[in-house]
Amino acid sequence: MELGYTASPTASRLATGRTRTVAVIVPELAKWFFAEVIAAAGRVLAEHGYDVLLVELSTAELRRAFFTGPGLRGRADGAIVVALQLGADEFEALEGQGQSVVLVGSERQGAGSVSVDDRAGGRAAVRHLVNLGHERIAFLGIRHEPRSTLGGVPPAQRLLGYRDALAEAGLPEDPRWVLTAENSVDGGAGAVAGLLAEQGLPTAIAAASDELAFGALRTLRGAGLRVPEDVSVVGYDNHGLAGAVDLTTMDHDVSGQGRAAAHALLAVLGAAPVAGPRVISPRLVVRGSTAPPVDRAGSTLPP
Amino acid sequence: MELGYTASPTASRLATGRTRTVAVIVPELAKWFFAEVIAAAGRVLAEHGYDVLLVELSTAELRRAFFTGPGLRGRADGAIVVALQLGADEFEALEGQGQSVVLVGSERQGAGSVSVDDRAGGRAAVRHLVNLGHERIAFLGIRHEPRSTLGGVPPAQRLLGYRDALAEAGLPEDPRWVLTAENSVDGGAGAVAGLLAEQGLPTAIAAASDELAFGALRTLRGAGLRVPEDVSVVGYDNHGLAGAVDLTTMDHDVSGQGRAAAHALLAVLGAAPVAGPRVISPRLVVRGSTAPPVDRAGSTLPP
DNA sequence: GCAAACTTCGCAAGCGCTTGCGAGATGTGC
DNA sequence: GCACATCTCGCAAGCGCTTGCGAAGTTTGC
Numbered sequence A, B: 001m002e003l004g005y006t007a008s009p010t011a012s013r014l015a016t017g018r019t020r021t022v023a024v025i026v027p028e029l030a031k032w033f034f035a036e037v038i039a040a041a042g043r044v045l046a047e048h049g050y051d052v053l054l055v056e057l058s059t060a061e062l063r064r065a066f067f068t069g070p071g072l073r074g075r076a077d078g079a080i081v082v083a084l085q086l087g088a089d090e091f092e093a094l095e096g097q098g099q100s101v102v103l104v105g106s107e108r109q110g111a112g113s114v115s116v117d118d119r120a121g122g123r124a125a126v127r128h129l130v131n132l133g134h135e136r137i138a139f140l141g142i143r144h145e146p147r148s149t150l151g152g153v154p155p156a157q158r159l160l161g162y163r164d165a166l167a168e169a170g171l172p173e174d175p176r177w178v179l180t181a182e183n184s185v186d187g188g189a190g191a192v193a194g195l196l197a198e199q200g201l202p203t204a205i206a207a208a209s210d211e212l213a214f215g216a217l218r219t220l221r222g223a224g225l226r227v228p229e230d231v232s233v234v235g236y237d238n239h240g241l242a243g244a245v246d247l248t249t250m251d252h253d254v255s256g257q258g259r260a261a262a263h264a265l266l267a268v269l270g271a272a273p274v275a276g277p278r279v280i281s282p283r284l285v286v287r288g289s290t291a292p293p294v295d296r297a298g299s300t301l302p303p
Numbered sequence C: 001g002c003a004a005a006c007t008t009c010g011c012a013a014g015c016g017c018t019t020g021c022g023a024g025a026t027g028t029g030c
Numbered sequence D: 001g002c003a004c005a006t007c008t009c010g011c012a013a014g015c016g017c018t019t020g021c022g023a024a025g026t027t028t029g030c
Helices: A009-016 A032-047 A060-068 A088-096 A118-132 A154-168 A185-198 A210-222 A254-269 B009-016 B032-047 B060-068 B088-096 B118-132 B155-168 B185-198 B210-222 B254-269
Strands: A021-026 A051-056 A078-082 A100-104 A112-116 A137-142 A178-181 A204-207 A232-234 A249-251 A278-280 A283-285 B021-026 B051-056 B078-082 B100-104 B112-116 B137-142 B178-181 B204-207 B232-234 B249-251 B278-280 B283-285
Touching (some): A009 B009, A021 A032, A021 A254, A032 A078, A032 B032, A032 B051, A051 B032, A060 A088, A078 A254, A100 A254, A118 A137, A118 A154, A118 A204, A118 A232, A118 A249, A118 A283, A137 A154, A137 A185, A137 A210, A178 A185, A185 A210, A210 A232, B021 B032, B021 B254, B032 B051, B032 B254, B060 B088, B078 B254, B100 B254, B112 B254, B118 B137, B118 B155, B118 B204, B118 B283, B137 B185, B178 B185, B185 B210, B204 B210, B254 B278
Parallel strands (some): A021 A078, A078 A100, A100 A112, A137 A178, A137 A204, A204 A232, B021 B051, B112 B278, B137 B178
Antiparallel strands (some): A249 A283, B249 B283
């Protein structure tokens, strides 16, 4: 006999107090990075019989309401928090809602986490440019909008890496060549446009994200400049479309981050001890947007 | 007195039989289109107090298991099905699981739906090329992989639109210029590479998706061809990064589709009658990847 | 072969809500 | 002022599971 019987999840939840659901909390769903993390985490969770509940905290109001209100209470057993830099009160609120939490892109004592060594990543990206012989290298960083819910510290790490690489190479840092922009194509395009107009041209640009780099490429090409002949550009993320525009970039195994976070949370939910923070080392992916600098006369400078 | 009291959702679900949750079912989460639809629908649903449960049916096995097993029974009140072309059995299975369903990208008698007039869209894209004076226009369509869960009919509509536009302009259709590829950057790149190698060059390419178009651009530029001077390219989707590569494309209001689907489902859940299918008319977005053809001698042909 | 220990099984209580029903309270009409 | 209709409110039943407890059945040891 075949028994097509299935227990009612709701009744089971009531009786056990466990929902077999985990929430994935992101500041913004429709961005490549978040979609990728969610997809990767979701697959692992689904394999283990967990439902995934999507929570997008895209505005400050939503964020406040989420942490001060009932939030996840009774809806999920645990949460994967991606990219949000939680305040201590927020973190405690989440635990107060009965959630086990795992962080992606931030760390906190006593919580599982997976993050990236962005300082090393930034340094590797810039070192790649230095190794190619570049000496005038601009940095295009991420500026958080006031309304943003990211509250992001980590991109600052990439800037530190930039400085590390410069110092390492004995290159001076020119503050006018450290730009910031909203993390979007338009942000990157605008910042580089400003650079072209005012600061003269570096031979290379290190962007703190691929989206910024895409914008940089657009502006450079729109101005008739060739990449990499006139300007090299290196991004950060290894975005799904980085290959499409032949962008050299730093890969930080985004889906691996999602999978690792899911496994960490499953472990905690399975009453395993909290594993230490897991940190991922980014890896340089060389494509066609970087090359040795060419001086005005057209000759290649020595590395 | 402030009452921080909140009812237990689980108990409430058990008692009422309603979960205040809706599932969003997609074949693949980490693609721009799906992420965008989910985000837009999710916002509307969240505003109305619904939780969103993510279901990714990325393989044929998952798909079968989902529809033959318990699926959503007891987990959600309704489902938004994006892009999957459901068989009658699958649709009924979903209803048998107690779900109200709304379709995105397909239609079915008795169900709410939002879809796109892809034939008109395809025709508009190609007509744009025709109007610019192109006469040798290739079509780059989507081929579904055997393992795909899309089972997609709709992209075929875009091909019909291509034929419409050609016929309308009195242009012959050359079957060698109708290509298909997996819907990805690499797919598009590969197909166009084949085109360059074998069929000679059309003056324009109409792609059935922006991802395919991105691939086409990569191959063309990699081969030293200029876009739009040597070849015009028009995409389809108005992908978030289409602007970054200056791609002319068809916009079909992707987030609008998500919002409309959410509203339709909310209406049904609120016991409103099923609204008729909603169909969206795509809109041409002209950017820099299309221009009049230039003949070998460099002069512009008359339109 | 019988007492003690162990195993299996079924049953009832309870998880925290919703909801319908009846008791009590309030209001109306002649 | 009394009978009747109306309203409000509190209480208990029940949603469909899980789980612990006790009864029944089974095994072991001397």
